[in-house]
Amino acid sequence: MSWSTLTLAYRLRFVSTASAAAGLIAVMVAVGALFPAVGHTIGQLNLPKGVSELLGGADYGTITGWFGSEIGSVYGPLVIAGIAVAAASAATAGEEENGILALVLAHPIRRQQLVAAKGAAVAGVVLTIAFATWIGMILGVAAGGGGISLGHISAFTVQLASFGLASGALALALGAGTGRHALTVGASAAFLIAGWLINGFAPLTGATDWLKYLSLFYYYNGHDPLSNGLDLGGIVVLGAVTILLAAVAVTGMDRRDLHG
Amino acid sequence: MIETAGLTKDYGSGRGLFGLDLEIRQGEVFGFLGPNGAGKSTTLRLLLDLIRPTSGSARLLGLDARRESVAIRRRVGFLPGDLALYPKLTGSAVLRYLAQLRGGVNPRVLESLVERFDADLGRPIHQLSTGNRQKLGLIQAFMHEPELLILDEPISGLDPLVQQSFHALLAEVSAQGRTVFLSSHTLSEVERVTHRLAILRRGRLVVVDSLENLRKVALQRLEIEFAVPVAAEAFRTLPGVANVQADGNTITVSFEGAADAVVKAAAAYEVRAIRPREDNLEEIFLRYYQGTDTA
Numbered sequence: 001m002s003w004s005t006l007t008l009a010y011r012l013r014f015v016s017t018a019s020a021a022a023g024l025i026a027v028m029v030a031v032g033a034l035f036p037a038v039g040h041t042i043g044q045l046n047l048p049k050g051v052s053e054l055l056g057g058a059d060y061g062t063i064t065g066w067f068g069s070e071i072g073s074v075y076g077p078l079v080i081a082g083i084a085v086a087a088a089s090a091a092t093a094g095e096e097e098n099g100i101l102a103l104v105l106a107h108p109i110r111r112q113q114l115v116a117a118k119g120a121a122v123a124g125v126v127l128t129i130a131f132a133t134w135i136g137m138i139l140g141v142a143a144g145g146g147g148i149s150l151g152h153i154s155a156f157t158v159q160l161a162s163f164g165l166a167s168g169a170l171a172l173a174l175g176a177g178t179g180r181h182a183l184t185v186g187a188s189a190a191f192l193i194a195g196w197l198i199n200g201f202a203p204l205t206g207a208t209d210w211l212k213y214l215s216l217f218y219y220y221n222g223h224d225p226l227s228n229g230l231d232l233g234g235i236v237v238l239g240a241v242t243i244l245l246a247a248v249a250v251t252g253m254d255r256r257d258l259h260g
Numbered sequence: 261m262i263e264t265a266g267l268t269k270d271y272g273s274g275r276g277l278f279g280l281d282l283e284i285r286q287g288e289v290f291g292f293l294g295p296n297g298a299g300k301s302t303t304l305r306l307l308l309d310l311i312r313p314t315s316g317s318a319r320l321l322g323l324d325a326r327r328e329s330v331a332i333r334r335r336v337g338f339l340p341g342d343l344a345l346y347p348k349l350t351g352s353a354v355l356r357y358l359a360q361l362r363g364g365v366n367p368r369v370l371e372s373l374v375e376r377f378d379a380d381l382g383r384p385i386h387q388l389s390t391g392n393r394q395k396l397g398l399i400q401a402f403m404h405e406p407e408l409l410i411l412d413e414p415i416s417g418l419d420p421l422v423q424q425s426f427h428a429l430l431a432e433v434s435a436q437g438r439t440v441f442l443s444s445h446t447l448s449e450v451e452r453v454t455h456r457l458a459i460l461r462r463g464r465l466v467v468v469d470s471l472e473n474l475r476k477v478a479l480q481r482l483e484i485e486f487a488v489p490v491a492a493e494a495f496r497t498l499p500g501v502a503n504v505q506a507d508g509n510t511i512t513v514s515f516e517g518a519a520d521a522v523v524k525a526a527a528a529y530e531v532r533a534i535r536p537r538e539d540n541l542e543e544i545f546l547r548y549y550q551g552t553d554t555a
Binding site: 099102110257 | 333334342343348397
């Protein structure tokens with residue numbers, strides 16, 4: 001691990017990470033503040049089952065369902081995965097394509113050390129966003145009149161952080177393994193969006209229900225951590241996926257020619 | 261300091277580097293010339309393990325370029341041809357990071373390099389001109405006082421004054437017994453500073469020699485001005501003559517070896533002036549580049 005590479009990679013993402021974190025907190029406070037005004041009305045909505053599944057059940061009548069739909073199913077994972085994929089792809093394939101890595105790797109640092117440091121920086125970015133989510137949800141729930149325990153908010157944050165780490169590891173593996181920035185961002189986004197749709201639609205019929213197990217979203221939110229607390233099984237799967245993809249990333253770059 | 265044996269990187273369709281055998285000695289400033297796409301940067305990237313050879317091997321500082329790459333890179337300074345630095349960082353922050361990767365550098369050496377090149381360390385990289393970015397590239401390559409310097413097109417974008425500083429630095433480095441492997445696509449970039457040079461064309465080594473020896477084998481040229489126009493054919497058949505050009509009353513004869521036959525043939529006419537023309541190294545290099553040399 002190269003500490004200087006880690007700190008530089010984190011520093012290069014700091015402004016976008018801090019902006020996203022601040023925006024996330026502001027949105028969650030606003031979402032919470034809206035609940036007393038619209039919760040009872042919007043709770044009467046009768047959404048089609050497919051849409052309801054995509055929005056995490058869409059139980060808008062309770063503050064848990066309100067936050068689960070607005071933040072847990074869409075905004076939270078979108079922001080954390082987007083930030084993680086952007087950070088991981090820029091730090092690996094992005095720097096490789098624009099030629100920076102050709103200079104950095106002419107210094108006495110192993111490729112494995114470099115990728116490990118970049119991965120640690122991406123993890124730092126993800127954990128920053130997760131922490132902001134935790135703060136934002138505490139404030140948002142308070143603004144909405146309370147109703148979700150601190151334990152369940154923390155459980156949700158841990159599930160979200162695990163999902164963010166797995167998303168970042170996916171982009172890290174693609175970026176380090178291919179050195180192609182557009183491919184890394186495109187393939188990571190496609191996989192994550194497909195996972196979101198599969199997790200929402202696959203359970204609608206018995207024949208396709210099993211497909212949900214292929215989606216990272218299922219292990220993040222399938223257990224509804226805001227209502228039920230920590231899903232250890234989901235965290236173990238997401239952790240294993242993260243470790244596996246990180247290992248692929250670390251070895252992937254070492255086995256090929258550097259581009260740029 | 262650098263030894264390659266059959267070093268090959270085959271990209272297909274005739275592109276790449278093929279069977280490079282090269283030996284560069286300690287303290288040498290070695291020029292590596294070739295047109296764009298000849299395989300110069302590929303060679304440099306192979307030496308630093310940025311890309312892996314299809315076949316063959318390379319040793320730097322007595323170490324295997326592939327298996328002992330990190331130990332090599334600790335002792336080598338590298339300037340890539342297409343230098344890219346973190347655009348949002350200042351020059352100072354970039355140099356600090358690169359120095360940290362080397363476990364630190366002597367601050368006095370760094371300061372003297374910054375002063376020598378008059379580098380601007382305070383502004384973000386994206387605000388710097390090409391020349392000012394190149395100065396940072398040179399500073400990072402020299403700042404840890406490496407035993408071996410591998411420089412790809414080092415004076416690209418530098419103004420003449422900074423080029424002069426750079427050439428002086430190369431002379432100092434060489435005098436200290438350190439080695440420089442310098443790649444370029446123009447002769448003028450390496451002519452003043454190299455001890456020996458190699459020319460690469462289409463991925464293959466064409467010639468390795470000193471500039472002095474290359475000059476010796478260069479064609480001599482005499483420009484002979486006559487009182488009246490003279491037929492060029494009178495000179496074409498002379499022994500050693502490679503080329504004859506006629507322009508009005510003047511004939512320019514390019515030949516190998518002694519000038520005796522040319523001068524005696526000219527004496528058959530009324531000669532107003534004979535002017536030796538300097539050996540034109542650029543022509544030699546162009547011949548090698550274009551593949552018209554039969555040597």
